[in-house]
Each structure stands twice: as C-alpha cells, then as structure tokens.
Amino acid sequence: MIFVTTGTQAPFDRLIQMVDEMAPEIEGHEVIAQAFKGTYIAKHIQVLDFLEPKKFKELFDNADLIISHAGMGTVISALTTGKTLIIVPRNAKLGEHRNDHQLATARKLDELNYVHVAFDSGTLVKLTKRLLNEDNSGNPPKVAEFASGRLISSLRKYIHDGA
Amino acid sequence: MDAKKIKILAIASVGGHWVQLLRLRPAFEDSEVVFVSTRPSFATMVEGNKFYSVTDASRWNKFKLVVSFFEIFRIIRKERPGVIVTTGAAPGLLGIFAGKVLGCKTVWVDSIANVEKLSMSGKIAAKVAGRVYTQWEDLAGGKVVYEGNIL
16 A cells, blocks of 8 residues: 655645656556645545544555655654655745745755655656555655654753753 | 643644644553644544644635634633643644743744745744744744654
8 A cells, every 4th residue: 555645734646646647657556645635636536635643554564555735744753664665745936835945955854865755657657656666665764753863862961960 | 840741732724734743642651632623523533631622714704714713712721731732734843933922932843844844834833832843954943943754
C-alpha cells in the first residue's frame, strides 16, 4: 500500500492529481491519501480528510512507500520508522504555500540523502516504480526517537540553570 | 535547594512543529510538563501529561491570532509554568509573548524546515525569547544559537 499525505493545513491538489493519474500504472498497489479537501476529484485512489493520530499511524506503519508534501511532520515520522519517502514540495507560485521554504527544505533533505524528492510528475512516477521494485526500498535512513543528545542537554541546561 | 519540580509549558501547532516538540521530551524529564497544541486529539499522544488545545492561528488571520493569544494567556496564567518551550509556529510565538508578560523563562526552537533563514516568527522570537535555537549551523549568530537538531 502507498500512503499519501499532504498535511492538514492546506489543499495540495497537484500532488493528489499526480498520484491519482499514476495509480493505474502501478497496479497491485493500493493507494490511500490523506488530504485537506481541495477541488480535484480523485478517480483511482481513496482520499480521506484529517485522520486521528492513531489511524494516521496505522496507515503510515502499514505503507510500503510514503508520498507527501515537504512537511517536516511526515519527514520526521518516515525517518523514525525507517519508511521510504518521496516528497513533492509545495510551490508558492502555484498558490500551494505562502512561501517557497518547502523547495529549500526539500533540496537540503535531498542533499543529505534523508528523502527522495520529485519536483514533477515524471520524476514521481519513475521514483515510485523504482522504489516499489527495490527489495530494500532504497535503504531508507533511520533516526532515533528523540532529538540529538546535544540539543537535549543544551535545552535541559537552559531550563534548569539558564538566566 | 528547592526540590520542587520545574513546570514546563510545551507548545506547538499541528504538523511538523508538534512532531519536533515531542522529540524534545527527554529535556523535560524530572519536570512537570503541560502540553498545548491546536488539535484536541493530540492529547492521546502525550498521555499522562496535562494537555490543552487552542485555536490555530497565523499572521494571515489577525482575529484568530487575538483569540489564540487570549486562550494561551489564560492557560499560562492558570498553570504558572516556570518555562515556556516552543517549536512554533504562530501559537508558539504567542506563548513566548504571554510567557514573557507573565514572567516565564522562554525558549524558541526554530523548525528544522527553515534551512535558508530563520522563520519570520523565529526572527520575532529572537527579540523576545530568553533562548533561541536554529537547527542549522550556518544560521546561528548573535542571540541565535546552534546546538544540534531534532534529528
């Protein structure tokens, strides 16, 4: 199963449409999407509105592949669970966000090999097919459950001793 | 020595901000933590802790900003935490303002998503908060410190 999430803040019709149009090409893989309601009506995939945390986690954990906007919530969840993730950044010029920080975030995370990034539909289809066929799903990176020890101890010190 | 536990109010809005806040939890060990976010259902993610849900707001909606501010102000006045810790976004900044007014120590952790520059809220927080972290080394400077990230 492929789980698609666009976050809960704003619609991301372009991503839902990209995935919906790709669905017939990846037969045998169910696609479930969580999306803030937009205007695009999906024909091939199931689209759900806001999901309770438990339901969200269940779908996330059961997915073979996650496709999402470049939201850090999803990125971090994928990194902690060792899930393969493709992100499609929102583009402010297309009215998908108020600014283009998702493009910058996506480029940086791509550079650090934390995620796979698709800026367009062609790349998304190619990446999806490749990652679904790879035995190791492209060896997704995994991070620990909590923040780096350095940040934790600095914050702790400030909480207890800071001015 | 005062053996009394420090009380921390940890606040972040829905999405990546909230996920990043939860990753800071080891820093809150031995403290009493009150969590605040913008979805009532998030209470289930911090079971065993007190949780409040407030109105989500952004600088694009001034009315909601005011509503959210007063909700947060009321919670802080009631809970009387010693420290406010936030990972953003706007409700977190409101928490910093309210906490400042009510005499709390305040900490802003700018989201790891801000890779090229500090967020707009982070820049404002840098003027007000006691401690401001960026998660990218090249963005540190002045009052903004880098001490690793939430990964």
